[in-house]
Amino acid sequence: MKRRHFVASCGAALAWPLRPSFAAAYPDKAIKLYQGYAPGGNADAIARAVGMEMSKTLGQAVVVEAQSGAGGNIAASTVAHAKADGYTLLLATGGHAVAGALYETLTYKTVSDFEMVSTITYFPFLFAVNANAKFQSLKEIMAAAKAAPGTVSYGTAGIGSTHHLAGELFASMSGNSLLHVPYRGDAAALTALLAGDVAFIIAPPTAAMSNIEAGKLRALAVSGPQRWPGLPQVPTVAEQGVPGYDVRSWAGLMAPAGTPGPVVEQLNAAVLKALEVPAVRKRLEDMGGEVRASTPAEMKAMVSAELEKWKRVVADARIPKQ
Structure with missing residues (x-):
């Protein structure tokens, strides 16, 4: 009995330093x-701008891979089911929360299957x-829609896109009926x-x-809560009679659920450092973004809130589940 206690104690003592040493060795x-969209698009450009700078801090290459299709869901599924060791990451966008609200079945859970690392930009x-x-x-436009419900049309990048739900939320909050016309991008x-x-x-500035x-x-x-610096003369939706309207897409870094805390902290620090580099900030701002990092907990709270918001929009607008 004493021997078993001794062996267990030795095992615990030996195992205790493994997590710090693993974190110290990461990445090797x-x-x-x-990223889940076409090469050369917004998500791809954000991933490359931040990933290249992160590689300098981490001492290893950050290789960006486009895995487009299903509004980013394919890439999200790949990362959700990857080994939780910090070597497979996701550049998620606002569409990640939209998909969680709109799709009947996904092969992953929008929040709980990921460790949030940091937000990067909002636009x-x-x-x-x-x-x-x-x-x-x-x-x-609102007056015309009120006079002839369902006749004023708006185009977006597709059914289930953040653009689409931005239009549905606008229609709901303004008390109007609009005709959505989806396109392929x-x-x-x-x-x-x-x-x-x-x-x-409804389209992003870029x-x-x-x-x-x-x-x-x-x-x-402009769909955000403040006027966009790129077009300061253009008022917000809220300024034009729809108080409280606020739709912004975002981009942020995620890892598979279960990724060790010290590794997530390292990745978070690398993102924060990358976003302090003037050239990176300028690149993101030139794409219409507001650069803003976060803690993992802050990002988790934001994504959870976005998911609930879009669930309400989908229900209120009676958008068919995909």
Whole structure:
């Protein structure tokens, strides 16, 4: 009996230092950072800007891999089921919470199957019309929708996109009925707007700004709580008669659930350091983003709140589950 206690005590004493030594050894090989959208898009650019800088701090390459499809769900599933050792990460966006609200069945749980690392950036959407459109403000669009419910159309990057639910939330909060016209990506929605096929679109600044600067489109509103510095003359949706309206997408880093706490802390520190680099900040701000890091706990609270918000939107707007 005494011998068993002695062996158990020795085992505990030997096992105790393993976690710190594991953290100290991490990372000793390349880290794979998945993002769930097409190469060259917003998510890809964010992942590469931050991942490249993180590699300098961590001493190992952070390799970005695009695993596009199903609105980011494929990449999220890959990471959720990966080994929880800190070598497989996810660049998640606002669509991660939208998917959790919209899809009937996912192969992962939106919050509990991940360790949150840090948020990276938040960015608003623009409500934009063709430069030749009759609408001069969002209030005029709301008046038209009230006069003829279901006839004012808006285009987005697709059913179930954050853009789509931003439109549904706008319709719900303004007490109007709008006609959603989904396209396959922002580029197709922009083409439709330029052709006069829809009344307005909801799109991120990076997708719309070149046409706004060229005088082909006019931005009527910004979806966030404050005016966007890139277009300071454009009022928010809330300023135009929809108080409390606030829709921003975001990007942040996640790891599989069960990733050791010291490793998550290391990754969090690497993200924070990357976001202090002026070139990285400028790159993210040029994409329309507000750079903002967080603690893992803060990110978990944010993603949980986003999930609940979009669940309410889906239920209130009676959007069919996918």
